[in-house]
Amino acid sequence: MSDSDDDIALSKRARVKDEDFSVDVSSQNSRGVTAADSDDEALVTVSRKTKKSKAPKRAATNGDSKQPPKKKLKSSSTTSKKTAPSKSQVKKEVKKEGTPTPAREGTPKEEDGDGDDGIYKWWENQQDDDSIKWETLEHNGVIFPPEYEPLPTHVKMFYDGKPVNLPPAAEEVAGFYAAMLETDHAKNPTFQKNFFKDFLKVLEESGGCNASITDFDKCDFTKMFNYFEAKKEEKKNMTAAEKKKIKAEKEKFEEPYKTCLLNGRKEQVGNFRVEPPGLFRGRGAHPKTGKLKRRVYPEDIILNLGKDAKIPDPPPGHSWGEVRHDNTVSWLAMWRENISNSVKYVRFAANSSLKGMSDYKKFEKARELKNHIERIRKDYRVMLKDQLMLNRQIATATYLIDVFALRAGGEKSDDEADTVGCCSLRFEHITLSPPNTVIFDFLGKDSIRFYQEVEVDLQVFKNLKIFKRPPKVPGDDLFDRIDPSVLNKHFQKYMPGLTAKVFRTYNASKTMQDQLDLIPNEGTPNEKVVKFNAANRTVAILCNHQRTVSKGHETAMQKINDKLKEMMWQKIRLKKMMLQLDSKLKKKKPKYFEELEDLTREDEATIHKNLIAREHEKYEKKFKRENDKRAENKEELLPKSQLKEWNNKVKELEKQYAKELKSGKPVVPDNATLEKLEAQVEKLEQRIANTMLQMKDKEDNSQVALSTSKINYIDPRLSVMFCKKYDVPIEKVFTKTLREKFKWAIESVDENWRF
DNA sequence: CCTACGACTTAGTAGTTGATCT
DNA sequence: AGATCAACTACTAAGTCGTAGG
Structure with missing residues (x-):
């Protein structure tokens, strides 16, 4: 039973359908299905993966948090933990607190690239070497969470x-x-x-x-x-004024920490607040979830800034753990957290030049893959049949990474959630269904479920079957000869800097480009944005970016559905009127009147009821509102009889509906003509279509997160190009923060740019 | 070599804010 | 004017990947 409890996070998520899964692998089925080669049995199997001595592996099923009794080949590594501060001697010079610091350095040292407005346009003059991240760096340290204040004595x-x-x-x-x-x-x-x-x-x-x-x-x-x-x-x-005051005070206090000086230029700092203590919220079935994340003190903090920069004062009574001057890294401060003994950094904000440059480089790298992808695909198709098991695994993994956008899948330790990527896929994560269907079902990054039933290249299917062959059993690695570093080394041969993750970026942006190409330049900007979002969604689905369906989703859907039904009813009602005006119409246009029977009597009755209830409500409110206003103005109140009168009107309507339900013949208004009715039907149809679209959009989006791909995978220049080409304001696709983050893209491309 | 880990990107969600509805 | 909901931001966990150091 504890198993099901661990599944909480999962159960909230409906599974993503894979039907509209669209990937661009033009080559996928291009080379005809090749006959089975007989030498599968003769595969050369040298050099097993060294980590093979692993324990029988974790229990097979998803969401099962049970870990096998710990056994480690790395138990000896415990020693390395405490001794950490003694590596990398070159980089670090401990500056004792209180050391007199010379005058500060590098203020507006004018360099090229500064625009007229004083804003540094780094993208206008790129330099290649990024091993040195800065020349001078000044900042004011970090903000610590407030000390704990005990609760009032009556709260226990x-x-x-x-x-x-x-x-x-x-x-x-x-x-x-x-x-x-x-x-x-x-x-x-x-x-x-x-x-x-x-x-x-x-x-x-x-x-x-x-x-x-x-x-x-x-x-x-x-x-x-x-x-x-x-x-x-x-x-x-609290009153708005109070809130405002508190906010202003907070703002003022944080001001100095929000920015820093990088090579004399002002840049935003990202997370200048040290993480407060709390309970670790590990995702999925994390063995350490709930552990106490301890408070971080100045003594735990290592600052990184320029040699000549003023060292910020530590909070009174405290001192910094260490002060470094390492200009080969881009963090401003760091500390070690106690859950997994890993490092947390205080870094530049996403809109900083440093982040921007590396973002730019990332996308350029992905674009470069364009020039190699054909050969890579051709090669791995051949290599799928290689004699060497190692090579077959490399080829098969590459295929999965390229086609299904899997992550590399590095090894994880036993005290983390059991999640996998390509190289760490295990026996139980794929099911093979001949002739060539593969069902993936595993938990990926953040314990997000990856579930897809897909058809694969026949040779891939065969290989996977081989990788599952006895004596392998659930718990065993599918790819037992390779790991991400083997793969990445292989990729380097094609293109410097090519790694598994570049494929994700490449395929995401390529997919976006292709999808955008399909959008016609017509309609209102809003309509174009809807199309843009649809393209975005294709990418998000490719990358399996999910989100939990929101709490109110179900009811919101129901609401739209009700609205839809009501419109249908109205439409049918109008058509019935038309028939009353001209009964021969039904014979003339049978198709047009086909839907008259679509609504059941019960449906119609409920619609009537809802409508009536709404009318009553409307008048009650109107009455109240009106009287509130009059009371305020010291005017005479509306008499109760007025409300009654209104309600009687509604009752009339109710009677009319009842009659209509019986006879199936709505009362035709005096001024109605066929033409007018037809026009009204037309309008309704338009509205219905619109609402249906809206509903579909909402439903499709309920489980898919668009933001992740927009922020990390889709080359922002594509979005900029789209906006310029189709005359859509950039604000419609990028929020303020994104516009700042992607300023380099916004200012550097036109409507002809291509990924 | 291999492995552990440092540095960085990528990820979903909690919390806040602003828009819209009632 | 308050409630509700969607949008956006802040937060921090969880990946990838290169390399320092045994």
């Missing part, structure tokens, strides 16, 4: 029905959990277990409390939860 955690006096440190941790009480995380057993363990540890370290706490189930956090909720409410109910 309860244990076994009794209030507990927790030391502040433990109370803080309990509070982290309490605040999340209603989330899925809090219901996840792994999360609870990890949280509770860390909570008890902190409790013990901070001196314990008046109760002996041993049982998670006896902890009651509701009082704390309610308190937090009330606080939230309070905050929400």
